[in-house]
Amino acid sequence: QVQLQESGPGLVKPSQTLSLTCTVSGGSISSDNYFWSWIRQPAGKGLEWIGRIYKNGDTRYSPSLGDRVTMSLDTSKNKLSLRLTSVTAADTAIYYCSRSGDRYYFDYWGQGTLVTVSS
Amino acid sequence: EIVMTQSPATMSVSPGERAILSCRASQRINSYLAWYQQRPGQTPRLLIYGASTRASGVPARFSGGGSGTEFTLTISSLQSEDFAVYYCQHYFNWPLTFGGGTRVEIK
Numbered sequence: 001q002v003q004l005q006e007s008g009p010g011l012v013k014p015s016q017t018l019s020l021t022c023t024v025s026g027g028s029i030s031s032d033n034y035f036w037s038w039i040r041q042p043a044g045k046g047l048e049w050i051g052r053i054y055k056n057g058d059t060r061y062s063p064s065l066g067d068r069v070t071m072s073l074d075t076s077k078n079k080l081s082l083r084l085t086s087v088t089a090a091d092t093a094i095y096y097c098s099r100s101g102d103r104y105y106f107d108y109w110g111q112g113t114l115v116t117v118s119s
Numbered sequence: 120e121i122v123m124t125q126s127p128a129t130m131s132v133s134p135g136e137r138a139i140l141s142c143r144a145s146q147r148i149n150s151y152l153a154w155y156q157q158r159p160g161q162t163p164r165l166l167i168y169g170a171s172t173r174a175s176g177v178p179a180r181f182s183g184g185g186s187g188t189e190f191t192l193t194i195s196s197l198q199s200e201d202f203a204v205y206y207c208q209h210y211f212n213w214p215l216t217f218g219g220g221t222r223v224e225i226k
Contacts, residue, residue: 037215047155047163047206047217062214063120096162104210105153105168112162 002027004097004110012091012117018084022097022110023077030055030075035100038071038082040093041112048093052104053080087117121145121209125218131226132197140192140221142207147187151211154183154192157220158203166205167192197223 008020022036029036037052051061053071061069070083084091094114098106122145132138142152150170155163165174167183170190180195194201202225207218 046219047208049208049215049217060213064214100210103151103168104215105165105208106155106163107165107174109162109164 002099002108004099004108006095006097006110006113008095008113008115010114010116012087012115013119014088014117015086018082018087018091018115018117020082020095020097020113020115022080022082024079024097024099027099028075029073029078029080033102035102035104036071036073036080037098037100037104037106039096039098039106039109040091041096042093050082050084050095052100089117091115092117120214121148121211121216123207123209123216123218125205125207125221127221128219129222129224131224133226134199135196136226138194138197138201138223140194140205140223142185142190142192142218144188144190144209144211148209148211150186151209152183152185152190153208153210154181155206155208156201156203157206158200163206194223199225 003025005023038050068085072081094112096112097110099108124143126141152170154167157163171183182193184191204220
């Protein structure tokens, strides 16, 4: 059973960089044909896909976040990471990491971590 | 970007009744559509993919239909655990996008 667990600071100041990690257990992030995404959800609102990364480092990002987002992998630790620069209050949300196959629907999700952007 | 529009935003249904939720895509997405359930305080759970294929462990009372731009999720007989928010998501192209959700509440 694949499990994902997000971690990182719960509070980030405006204009700073949000950094989160997702630890994967019960499966390898280096497996063929599995892709790893970050998805966020502001309180009481809907879901927004942020981007995805494959085991070879290939990434796809949502254009809505422009060049503020970077995703990376640490295959030795079976972890993926998210960096979001120049954050504002609009980036306050629960951030989820999730797995998909090469048909990009999400079959495993982490529990999510709340990140608040505030001074 | 493909815009996914769900309707209604909220529906009130009595236990045991049927609920039909709608999802519309702003352009054709063939059958590249998934549905998720999110109970209060919980993580989204995959229900349906390929517009009509139930994910592992999903009860048969959930069924998905449609193709192209119009899709439905039908819950044939609502159980107490089905009162939740439901989201559709396309995976036809980039970026992946979700609908705004339909809240199914107890009448």
